Amino acid sequence: MSGPLLSVESISLAFGGLKAVNAFSLSLGRRQLWGLIGPNGAGKTTAFNLLTGVYRPDSGTVSLEGRRLNGLPPHEITAAGLARTFQNIRLFPDLSVLDNVRVACHLDARHGLLAALLRTPRHLAEEKAMEERSRALLSLFGLEERADDDARNLPYGDQRRLEMARALATAPKVLLLDEPAAGMNPREKDELTDLIRGLPARFDIAVLLIEHDMGVVMDLVEGITVLDHGETIAVGAPAAIRRDPKVIEAYLGTGAVDEAVDEAVDEAVEGRA
Amino acid sequence: MEARPGPSAAVTALRGVLPFLVGAFASLLLHFVVAPASGPFATKLVMDAGINVILAVSLNLVNGFTGQFSIGHAGFMAVGGYTAGLVTYYGSMLLWGSPAAHGGFLGGGELLFLAACLAGAAVAALAGLLVGLPSLRLRGDYLAIVTLGFGEILRVLLQRTGDVLPTAAEVRRTPLPELATHVGGALGFTGIPFYTSPFWVGIFVTVMLVVAYRLKSGSHGRSFLAIREDEVAAEAMGIPTTRVKVTAFVLSALFAGLAGGLFAHLVGTTLNPRELGFQKSFDVVIMVVLGGMGSISGAAIAAVILTLLPELLRSFSEYRMILYAALLVVVMIVRPQGLLGLGEIWDVWRPRRKGTGR
Ligand SMILES: Nc1ncnc2c1ncn2[C@@H]1O[C@H](COP(=O)(O)OP(=O)(O)OP(=O)(O)O)[C@@H](O)[C@H]1O
Ligand SMILES: [Mg+2]
Numbered sequence: 001m002s003g004p005l006l007s008v009e010s011i012s013l014a015f016g017g018l019k020a021v022n023a024f025s026l027s028l029g030r031r032q033l034w035g036l037i038g039p040n041g042a043g044k045t046t047a048f049n050l051l052t053g054v055y056r057p058d059s060g061t062v063s064l065e066g067r068r069l070n071g072l073p074p075h076e077i078t079a080a081g082l083a084r085t086f087q088n089i090r091l092f093p094d095l096s097v098l099d100n101v102r103v104a105c106h107l108d109a110r111h112g113l114l115a116a117l118l119r120t121p122r123h124l125a126e127e128k129a130m131e132e133r134s135r136a137l138l139s140l141f142g143l144e145e146r147a148d149d150d151a152r153n154l155p156y157g158d159q160r161r162l163e164m165a166r167a168l169a170t171a172p173k174v175l176l177l178d179e180p181a182a183g184m185n186p187r188e189k190d191e192l193t194d195l196i197r198g199l200p201a202r203f204d205i206a207v208l209l210i211e212h213d214m215g216v217v218m219d220l221v222e223g224i225t226v227l228d229h230g231e232t233i234a235v236g237a238p239a240a241i242r243r244d245p246k247v248i249e250a251y252l253g254t255g256a257v258d259e260a261v262d263e264a265v266d267e268a269v270e271g272r273a
Numbered sequence: 274m275e276a277r278p279g280p281s282a283a284v285t286a287l288r289g290v291l292p293f294l295v296g297a298f299a300s301l302l303l304h305f306v307v308a309p310a311s312g313p314f315a316t317k318l319v320m321d322a323g324i325n326v327i328l329a330v331s332l333n334l335v336n337g338f339t340g341q342f343s344i345g346h347a348g349f350m351a352v353g354g355y356t357a358g359l360v361t362y363y364g365s366m367l368l369w370g371s372p373a374a375h376g377g378f379l380g381g382g383e384l385l386f387l388a389a390c391l392a393g394a395a396v397a398a399l400a401g402l403l404v405g406l407p408s409l410r411l412r413g414d415y416l417a418i419v420t421l422g423f424g425e426i427l428r429v430l431l432q433r434t435g436d437v438l439p440t441a442a443e444v445r446r447t448p449l450p451e452l453a454t455h456v457g458g459a460l461g462f463t464g465i466p467f468y469t470s471p472f473w474v475g476i477f478v479t480v481m482l483v484v485a486y487r488l489k490s491g492s493h494g495r496s497f498l499a500i501r502e503d504e505v506a507a508e509a510m511g512i513p514t515t516r517v518k519v520t521a522f523v524l525s526a527l528f529a530g531l532a533g534g535l536f537a538h539l540v541g542t543t544l545n546p547r548e549l550g551f552q553k554s555f556d557v558v559i560m561v562v563l564g565g566m567g568s569i570s571g572a573a574i575a576a577v578i579l580t581l582l583p584e585l586l587r588s589f590s591e592y593r594m595i596l597y598a599a600l601l602v603v604v605m606i607v608r609p610q611g612l613l614g615l616g617e618i619w620d621v622w623r624p625r626r627k628g629t630g631r
Pocket of ligand 2: 045
């Protein structure tokens with residue numbers, strides 16, 4: 001099949017009178033890295049929530065490899081191949097780092113409850129495979145040393161990386177990352193950027209990235225969709241987006257001034273590092 | 274992946290059943306050596322404690338592992354107990370003409386008893402499905418309200434059943450569905466044969482503990498725990514949260530039913546609706562909260578302690594509830610996760626908690 005991997009056609013959602021996302025469309029091909037940006041409250045996270053079934057769109061369709069996803073409960077959408085991380089980290093805090101990832105491997109397990117209670121060879125083999133796959137993911141994200149710690153005790157940057165490892169454990173076709181670099185220091189951001197760059201080829205996935213840090217986004221993605229007040233105001237290559245007057249206006253016109261300042265500071269720090 | 278020669282099939286199979294064999298051996302020892310040496314009073318206490326262990330560990334599957342809040346566990350115990358009692362009481366009358374205990378260790382009577390307990394567990398599981406399916410779809414405190422209502426409705430229904438039990442001759446003439454409505458009413462279901470022994474309690478405690486532990490250390494149990502930790506994230510990781518919650522609830526009800534079967538056939542207890550009311554449910558909740566939400570050994574230890582404590586403090590028995598309530602308040606303030614939290618007793622000696630797995 002030669003159509004796009006993920007195809008989003010004009011999805012909308014209103015909270016009461018507020019059009020949080022209006023006529024959002026997107027088409028992602030295999031191994032494509034795409035950015036989703038916009039000022040605070042633009043509707044980026046809401047768009048993720050629509051794609052992953054947390055909210056049902058008022059209208060429009062989402063399909064993955066031609067299979068319609070909107071209307072399915074979130075767990076079926078994940079099983080179909082759409083995985084995400086959360087902007088406001090949602091790990092399983094009292095579980096170990098290893099278990100956070102292992103939980104997400106459960107889609108690999110084909111054995112039933114009874115097999116688990118009797119510890120059949122099949123159960124043991126599948127558990128072993130899940131553990132090995134989880135440890136491999138942890139080491140990719142530099143977390144293997146912390147496998148036995150409770151997730152709640154990880155530093156912030158590690159928690160963000162663990163979220164990514166966990167999402168990848170569901171073996172997705174498309175990975176949605178909601179501000180994965182938020183709260184990281186410049187060095188961590190650089191490492192993360194390199195890591196994300198390698199994901200499409202390594203896991204044969206497409207990645208949709210929400211990120212406020214323009215340095216990170218521009219560096220990584222093939223194209224960008226810009227949201228503002230729920231509307232798509234620009235779509236294009238990073239270089240074109242940078243110069244787009246509507247985008248510049250959106251970022252300067254709203255309450256995003258502090259953000260522009262943040263960014264300037266970030267860049268200054270990066271420049272020195 | 275590298276092909277390493279794994280343990281042979283026979284070794285794997287042996288490992289699978291080993292804990293059950295050890296438990297069976299310990300139960301035999303308890304039954305034939307320890308119990309006779311320690312007298313009927315201590316033996317009764319041990320059986321009470323064992324039944325409470327099953328109740329606490331099974332409730333922990335829902336309240337601890339899955340993070341839901343059920344407060345009607347005694348209702349499922351009652352369903353199991355009355356079902357099992359019906360089977361042995363009327364079954365014995367039909368088979369042997371009298372409800373008295375029949376045959377010796379592992380004799381015909383005990384086999385009927387075993388079948389009755391399994392039937393009780395099955396009916397309790399079914400009740401769990403009926404209660405859990407509608408209420409677990411919703412988030413929040415609905416389950417608490419529904420389980421509380423379930424327990425109370427059941428109690429009222431049982432109180433209204435016929436309190437005159439038919440004679441052996443009448444039993445043969447009465448159709449089976451009608452017999453099910455003769456379970457003693459408010460006065461209780463008296464005359465159920467006393468089959469519950471240290472051996473059977475030991476066997477069922479073993480099954481409960483092994484099932485709970487294997488669940489916790491495998492992918493199914495991890496899904497339970499993920500729901501407790503963050504339901505939205507669990508769903509986003511592909512876990513069908515409603516189905517998993519219902520599974521945990523049904524499993525929990527099944528073992529509560531089993532405990533009810535043991536309770537119904539225990540010397541010195543009468544199966545009556547009042548005894549299996551809200552008070553009993555509350556006792557089990559306290560065991561789980563004290564021992565640790567999610568800790569199997571914690572719930573088991575709390576169950577044993579809270580069985581023995583009232584016996585040691587006989588003269589204060591009127592103040593038992595005040596004592597429990599005070600204990601609960603103190604634990605909530607000092608150690609809200611319970612004595613052991615999510616960990617197990619053997620983790621206490623380890624420097625760092627290994628994952629919940631092996
Ligand atoms: N559950 C909800 N109920 C009502 N309004 C909501 C809800 N979720 C989001 N909104 C509103 O929808 C708009 C878009 O929010 P969203 O979280 O998608 O923005 P965002 O682009 O992710 O912003 P940020 O960069 O701050 O994360 C905001 O005005 C927000 O207040
Ligand atoms: Mg957001």
